[in-house]
Amino acid sequence: MAQSTIHPDQIYIDGLANNNSAVIQSIYKNFVPKVVSYIRNNSGDQDQAQDVVQEIMILLFNQAKANKLQLTCPFDAYFFLLCKRKWLNELKKSSNKGVTIDDDLPSTNEPTEQMVTEAELFDEKQQLFDLMFQKLGDKCQELLKLSFTIKSMEEVAEKLNVTYGYVRKKKSLCVGQLTQWIQETNRFQSLKIT
């Protein structure tokens, strides 16, 4: 099968990207019970399963919004594998015992495996970005939050009671600071941008 063939289950990804409640509910109804029973059978409880599912949903939404996520495998397999690996990683983090997470993954170019790897890289990048954003000073955080929520820089300036020129310059420098940090991070070299 050609790698670029989009699976008909793409409807689920599109539904998530459009925040379509009917689609989201059908994902909960059809695919979540399997995840819940897997987590409950592997040292987890229902609340933990709920959190894992929620995080994966948000990951899929972000990924769909950021780079037009195109599904080349069934949604069921993709979603289950993502949740399962997320859960095993959590277990690994909480106990320091080595939990093998790769053993029952198909080892060759399965489309599912490829898609999961891409999603995990994306997730890692998101987490790194989130972490760095938290490291910014409060002033920068507030200004960036406002300028990306309000969009009009004139309004942002008015809200913060400073000049338009100042907010524009400050915004460049805050994003510049983040850019600089990323450049200094070796970890980013392995995470592909774009």
Next chain:
Amino acid sequence: MNEERYILFENYLSNLLSAEEKADFESQLQTDTDFRKNFEIYQNWTNFLENKFSPEAVDFKKNIESISKKHFKTKKSKVIDLRSWHYAVAASVTILFGLFLFQNINPTFEDYDNPEMATFVERGDVNENLKLAQDAFNAKEYKKAIPIFETVLKTNKSPEIQYFYSIALLEDNQLQKAEINFSDLRYGNSIYKNKATWYLALSKLKQKDFRSCKDILLTIPDDFEDYDQVQELLNELD
């Protein structure tokens, strides 16, 4: 930090450069690898922040939380609620109800008035007003609940809160206000869309406006969780 460079990036992305400056910028992107890499990261950050703070992302998170809460709650309560004596009580109530309906020509609002419990405050939530509103609502003290809901909605307008607020209004006979809020939810995108439509129909029923009630019921899709109620009411209206 190369301040000039970041200001230039920002101006380029905001389309504030002159044609000439833009051409210079783009040719530097072609030839200067360091400049290009730097710019790509800057652009990545811009995209990341745009998505992080977009209203769509905020709405999505709220919606997921509310669907998730609902999904896991019904699963839990099923385990508790399905005791056999509940079935027995439910069955006899249904029979009585059936007999009662038999004598009534037109259905009434009271027949279908069975608001669900509000459960906003869960898992370590500490919004005091929301807790007060929830308690008043669940105790059917709607007059008391309404002003508290209004306070909460000023700072936290979630479809879930708006939905229960609207039911409180309907129960308190503030029908016009209730209908405005239900309509708002009905044309929104939340999981309360169909429920709000159902309640809008009930509001018409309360006013004995059977025709509007029926017209609204007919717009509810059959995958609505309480569709059997819709069906029942439609049959009675015929």
